[in-house]
Amino acid sequence: MMNPDPVPSSSPAFGTPAYPIRPNKHTSIPTRTSILPILLPASTLRPVAFRTFTRKHNLTLSSSALQFLAAFVGKNCGSRWREEGLAERVLDEVAKSWRKAGGGVIVEEGKGASLKAILQTLEGNMSGGRIIDPKLALKEASAGGIPSLQPSTSSMTIADDQEPDGSDDTLVHPRHWVKVIEAFDTxxxxxxxxxxxxxxxxxxxSLFPHPSHKTSLFRDRYNIVHQRLLRNESFQVSLTSVGVPGLQRSSSSFAKSQCYRLTPVANLLGRSGTSHLLLGLLSISPTGELALTDLTGSIVLDFSHARLIPEDGAWLTPGMFVLVDGIYEEEENVRGSTLGGNTGIGGAIGGKFVGISICGPPCERRDTSLGMNLHENSQDISSSGGFGWVDFLGVGSERARGSRMRQIQMRCLREVHDGMELHRRLKIVVMGEVNLDNMKTLDALRKVFHTYNELALQDRPMVFVLIGNFVQKAMINGGGQGGSIEYKECFDMLALILSDFPTLLQRSTFIFVPGDNDPWSSAFSAGASSAIPRHTVPDLFTSRVKRAFATANSQLDRKQISEPPGEAVWTTNPSRISLFGPVHDIAILRDDISGRLRRSAVSVGHNDAEMEDGPSSTADLEEQTSALGQQEAGRSNLASPAMHSARKLVKTVLDQGTMSPFPQSLRPVLWDYSSSLQLYPLPTTFILADSEAAPFCTTYEGCHVMNPGKFIPEGDLSSMTWIEYDILKNRGRVKEDRF
Incomplete structure (x- = not known):
């Protein structure tokens, strides 16, 4: 029996409808609460915004963004913004949307995302000062109901350490987080x-930039080295030396309670006979003399009585930034310059600087550069200082994504350990100077692939890195079309070998890094040093290898496994491999840098009688700042000459903070892409593929450096050498085998 009709009967007097509306038990009409807008000062909202954006999401609000948010909260939340916590929920959603849209650490209009667009979208999903979940509203609307105006729990209960989209929950395999970053995308x-x-x-x-960009290249290198040097404890002014006038430093002579002071080159004028500590770029002056140049000027150097600190511990070539401790001497006439005069701002000043000791700028550890304080037990990370908020690779900054990526890494490894793959190791196999035009190389590759193919699934490498030159001679230079055909045949033969190991192709990532003999740079350089960074091997030559991967992946049902398909990646030289965002940063460079250092090294003479007076400032500085690096590097066979050469090479490159510490005449660099060669902050791992140096694995200042050498060593055509790198332990091992 139908319930009594609450609506009166139809009557002209009351104007009631002839067919009254029957209530529907599935329909509930909510009462909409009106909001009275208020004028909310930005200073009043600042504590809540700081707690939400900075402490919770590691974001920084600009003053303009804070004003914009205060107006938005005052308009949409009204006077209840504080008592009911409406403002905090709205700001939390804005912060999550900003991160999801790819915005930077500083929340400001135009910094990677649009704050106005986020607020406009959010305003359309608000009612009564509360946020309606758009997904829930759409679901209920499609079901014929009216969406609830209460705040959605699904959008408000996301943990602080989770990504807003929740897409990370399905990416449980580590290879999902492997990203190859080309130099031109850095x-x-x-x-x-x-x-x-x-x-x-x-x-x-541009590949043809303005000439001023060349000057900016070296100026930027100087600024990075200079700020890194001033961050060193030896250059920090102590309170004791400031408070006691008798302990203040008057020269560059070292004292345990004092700090170092750098003297600009231009400030040497009128200070003849005084000792100073200079930082500058070693260069060759137009007169053919060795000079030191900084942002204020240049001075001729005299190294006849100098010594290198540590002795025979690093290379010294033009194009490097160095610290020189010595004495300035004015002369009556030095190459046309008058006494104490100069040729203008930035010009060469008269006289010469007699060096006593010289060393490279001290290196800085990665955790110091990023402001990280790691505690091994709790894995607590603090990025309050340093440059932890800077996204150096385009994968997220350490401050924004570091802690989250470490949690994802632990979850991926936990999933692996709890499953069938109980003892999985995250390994990378690195092979250098893989000459595909040598039949011995092809036989050796087959033996290596067969060795890893026979291992259990959890022990197979995750990534294979093959580094050129892929041909012994630059055939493209003089071979014309025939050279191109021969070069393509080399990769076609590689594709045939890879096709015999479909399980490796299905479950591994192969990365190919070109050398100077590979196209197209070899077309005009004939194998000589070409400009870096250089592009990948063209797709014209790699189609057969890609087809082998496509065929192997088509034979595996991806629905049954969570692992991504195998792939072949051709990247630039240099390039980067990012694993779990900023957690693992692996830099790769193919360059015979040791031979170039030997050919262009500057000889430094010294007078033993004069050096017996006492230690110089650069000597003590090097002793303090490099003790840890020498200790780490010295764990491997200190008596080996090859290891000594390896440490010398590693220290030279990492101290300079760049992959190419040479003048443009020795190693050309594309000016507008020079930042891709930067080694600041230090990567976690650096693959320095130098075919002229012996294979090695060593650690310096927390950065693990590996050189695979030649895949087929010279003089032994029946053996092969490569490196097996353990990602979690951050340690590599040189492996040898015969075929």
Whole structure:
């Protein structure tokens, strides 16, 4: 029996409908609460915004963004913004949307995302000062109901350490987080010396830039080295030396309670006979003399009585930034310059600087550069200082994503350990100078692939890195079309070998890094040093290898496994491998850098009688700052000459903070892409593929450096050498085998 009709009967007097509306038990009409907008000062909202954006999401609000948010909260939340916690929920959703849209650490309009667009979208899903979940509203609307106006629990209960989209839950295999970053895709960052932070270059890069960009290249290198040096404890002014006038430093002579002071080159004028500590670029002056140049000027150097610190511990070549401790001497006439005069701002000053000791700028550990304080037990990370908020690779900064990525790494490994793959090791196999035009190389590759193919699934490498030169001679240079055909046949033979190991192709990532003999740079350089960074091997030559991977992946049902398909990646030289975002940063460079260092090294003489007076400032500085690095590098066979050469090479490159510490005449660099060669902050791992140096694995200042050498060593055509790298332990091992 139907319930009594609450609506009166139809009557002209009351104007009631002839067919009254029957209530529906599935329909509930909510009462909409009106909001009275208020004018909310930005200063009043600042504590809540700081707690939500900075402490919870590691974001920084600009003043303009705070004003914009205060107006938005006052309009949509009204006077209940504080008592009912409406403002905190709204700001939390804005922060999550900003991170999801790819915004930077500083929340400001135009910094990677649009704050206005986020607030406009959010305003359309608000009612009564509360946020309606768009997905829930759409679901209920499609079901014929009216969406609830209460705040959605699904959008408000996301943990702080989770990504907003929740897509990370399905990516449980480590290879999902392997990303190859080409040199031309690396963020173009420059260091702003005035603001003391890194900025993204907004100018469009070009292969034919303005000549001023060449000057900017070396100026930016100087600014990075200079700020890194001033961050060193030896250059920090102590309170004791400031408070006691008698302990203040008057020269560059070292004292245990004092700090070092750098003297600009231009400030040497009128200070003849005094000792100073200089930082500058070693260069060859137009007169053919060795000179030191900084942002203020240049001075001729005299190294006849100098010594290198540590002795025979690093290379010294033009194009490097060095610390020189010595005495300035004025002369009556030095190459046309008058006494104490100069040729203008930035010009060469008169006289010469007699060096007593010289060393490279001290290296800085990665955790110091990023402001990280790691505790092994709790894995607590603090990024309050340093440059932890800078996204150096385009995969997220350490401050924004570091802790989250470490949790994902632990979850991926836990999934692996709890499953069938109980003892899985994350390994990378690195092979250098893989000459595919040598039949011995092809036989050796087959033996290596067969060895890893026979291992259990959990012990197989995750990534194979094959580094050129892929041909022994630059055939493209003089061979014309025939050279191109022969070069393609080399990769076709590689594809035939790879096809015999479909399980490796299905479950591994193969990365190919070209050398100077590979196209297209070899077409005009004939194998000589070409400009870096250089592009990948063209797709014209790699189609058969890609087809082998496609065929192997088609034979495996991906629905039954969570692992991504295998792939072949052709990347640039240099390039980067990112694993779990900023957690693992692996830099790769193919360059015979040791031979170039030997050919262009500067000889430094010394007078033993004069050096017996006492230690110099650079000597003590090097002894303090490099003790840890020498201790780490010295764990491997200190008596081996090959290991000594390896440590010498590693220290030279990492101290300079760049992959190419040479002048443009020795190793050309594309000016607008020079930031891709930057080694600051230090990567976790550096693969320095130098075919002229013996294979080695060593650690310096926390950075593990590996050189695979030649895959087929010279003089022994029946053996092969490669490196097996354990990612979690951050240690590599040189492996040898015969075929």
């Amino acid at each position: 963020p173009r960052l420059t260091y702003n010396a005035e603001k003391k932070h890194f900025e993204v270059t907004k100018l469009k890069p």
